[in-house]
């Protein structure tokens with residue numbers, strides 16, 4: 001949510017960041033395709049290049065349409081500064097590579113997004129960075145790993161696909177005592193449901209591809225937080241080159257206008273779907289932080305304004321049951337993305353965790369018959385009826 005004296009989140013989503021970019025009275029932000037920006041006055045050009053005057057030089061570094069996107073997400077996260085990236089993974093990898101150096105230690109959890117997990121396991125160690133990945137459900141273990149000393153604490157909550165919850169405020173307090181930087185991936189919760197910076201985090205990363213854009217038609221990433229840290233990562237992105245394109249920035253800006261509306265509806269739909277599934281005899285178990293039976297329900301209720309649009313559930317009957325059930329859904333894409341206006345379903349066994357063995361998935365607490373469910377903005381009566389008929393298969 002935005003700063004106390006700034007507009008509320010739903011207002012910032014609509015109006016934020018758009019002033020000063022509109023041209024010729026246009027009410028909408030223009031898509032500026034220009035690669036470069038020209039200056040007749042060489043002194044002015046130099047001042048812009050050195051950051052002493054406002055303006056743009058080259059679109060790999062800054063661009064007016066992209067700037068509007070950065071400003072909108074900055075307001076929504078209540079951050080001092082924000083920058084953007086071509087994808088969520090570009091945001092996450094740039095943040096880790098820009099802020100960590102050989103000999104330093106990062107503490108995170110085993111349940112981070114698949115690409116993030118690969119960075120931790122395959123890439124950071126190559127550069128002499130020590131990575132401690134804790135059991136996501138073991139809060140005492142995470143605290144002990146932080147207390148042992150670290151440069152950066154990387155959190156993601158709720159997690160994918162079993163919706164585990166990390167206590168941001170508590171872990172940030174321990175991180176602060178070590179002088180560590182706290183980064184939170186806020187993709188699942190969105191700034192509508194969770195404000196990590198207000199809970200003590202230093203930086204928030206986003207896959208804008210998901211809820212921020214909300215229409216599954218543009219890739220993007222964002223980083224928000226303290227100006228000094230964001231500037232460090234921005235300097236790296238300027239040379240790493242993973243800049244957000246103006247076309248994608250426009251689609252994300254347009255999608256973000258309805259962010260509050262969509263996320264409120266998606267959260268309400270997910271809650272109703274979770275309750276329905278929880279009572280269904282063909283469902284073994286439901287993972288949703290909004291259910292009082294969820295092990296971290298109390299923490300989620302404290303740090304989230306609503307419990308979000310993501311849930312997962314385990315079917316009775318193993319993976320064969322999933323294979324029979326998924327094709328029967330009428331109002332759901334069977335696809336790898338999430339956070340879109342359409343309901344989207346995916347089994348981690350063939351989607352996000354396809355490269356792991358059954359044993360590895362079991363070790364992560366991911367049952368073979370799990371279905372990840374990203375609630376869309378449809379009428380929830382249709383979603384529930386659709387699940388009901390699909391679950392009735394073979395009975």
Ligand SMILES: *Cc1c(COP(=O)(O)O)cnc(C)c1O
Nearest residue numbers: 087088089090113187207209220
């Ligand atoms: C999708 C996702 C990412 C990666 O984002 P891309 O835009 O696909 O690169 C990172 N974190 C989470 C939680 C995600 O869901």
